[in-house]
Amino acid sequence: MLEKRIIPHLRKYYKYVLVLLLGAVVKALIAFVAPVAVREMLEAASLPVPEPGSIFLYGGLFVGCFLLGYLLNLGVTQLYLRFSFKFKSNFSRELYHELFRMDYQAFQHREAGYFVSRIKMLTDQAFSLAADSLPSTTVSIVTISVAMAFIASVNMALFAMAILLLPLSYFGYRTVNKKLKKMTADYQVSYADKFKNIFGVVQNIESIKQLTNYAYFSSSVAKHVEGMEKDSNELGLHVRNVNMFMMFLMDLLKNGLLLGTLALFFMKRISFPEVMFLNMIMGIYFGALGSLSGISLGMRDVRASFDFLEQELRAKAEKGGTQELLKVDALSFKMDGFSYNGKKDVIKNFSLDLKPGDSVAIVGRSGCGKSTLGKLLTRLYLADGVSLNGLPAKDYSLESLRKKVYHVAQAPQLFPGTIAENITAGLSEPDAKRFEEVVALPFMQDIRELHSGLSLPLRDNGSNLSGGQRQRITLARMLMHDPDVVLLDESTSALDGAAEESLLASVQELCRGKILIYVSHRLSTVKRASRIVVMRDGAVSADGSFEELKETDAEFRELFAAQM
Structure with a gap:
């Protein structure tokens, strides 16, 4: 049920919701002042001796209530905006x-742009439910109840007719809502996918400029925009058709009630002031009935968005263990196999045991499974066969494991903010002494000497820096986190030989006594390890020191022939 899913999010804002509800109810009650005042003025004017005092009294009440409603709207609007923020x-x-x-x-299957779009939809619709739909529903119920009481006070036959409209409206909208809910869910998925694809094109601006065929890429974006508009139009057309039919039905019933009112007037069952009164009351009644039905129709968007929350975010959450990894004393790979989505094994018959102080280089041809090890080690990919301190990695909480095991990928990922904020990213309370130590390292010199230094704001993923500078910032970030196990996955590939030498010397010094794993195609990096593991087709084909492998392993010699 939607109510069960939204109520926990509203409890902390109950004061805002209650005030908005109260304001909406007061505004609804004020709306009834007009028909009551008109009836009383007409009755006062129709007396054998008109009562000007009564006419002015009710006229003043009419104007005063509308002024009160205006002032109430101003206050509610300010509260609404604060609540929204x-x-x-x-x-x-x-x-x-x-x-x-x-x-x-699961995240990679949809990608970031999709989730950003869906989260924005859900946030807007959840707020609309809390601040608009809930007060509007309450107002509609109060308005319908008061209107029916007024109708009953004039004529019970008209009251009975008004009662019959309620189930007709409810079941009519409920029937069409079933189809609309599925259409809306499909639309939200399609819209988010196309938004992701548009973002995927636009973010590659350097390649677009290099390739120069702007019409080609504009057409690529336009294709997705046209798809979004087509989906929107199909859904919108169906919604409009439903609305038009229900409005036609409501207008038909409303006019039927008005004709019934006139018939009662001509039969002298009700007076002319009562005719005017009922005409205004029925306008309010049908307006509230239409609003209530429209809210029911609009709930399809909210339900589809909350289905996304339950079925895509929460149902696919990572699951870790309960053990806390305080320190890594031993790391072991004993993997019989690992594949993506049940396809061909990427890792098979891979065995490796490491302890603090060990440094190992893992080498092999592209696609042999080297980079997959980093994602298995940090449990981005799930598989048995990785253990820490003799316990399976899956037994540890993900937070404690990733604090102690750090994978530095080849492609640096930088965040909006300054260089300094990127170096300390993920640390709620960065160690100031450690920060000064890290940024003072020789490999950070040219970054310190930038025109704004460490306070330089970064553009999209650090596009205002060189590839080597971006890699150095991500390595500085790793050093700030001070893990027990470090896997450097081609993380110096954008550096020249001298810069790489300076950086790795600093990393080795600060990672002394830790487990250090290199994945690289550079011989200069590989030679820093005391042990080298050669991978072939996901398995270990050779294991030894540089000198041993140079003499005994043909695969190793082929890999580095051009660098020896």
């Missing part, structure tokens, strides 16, 4: 927290 900020933070805990492979 607070709710959307906090709710989106909660959603992104859940997104970051999502299974890595």
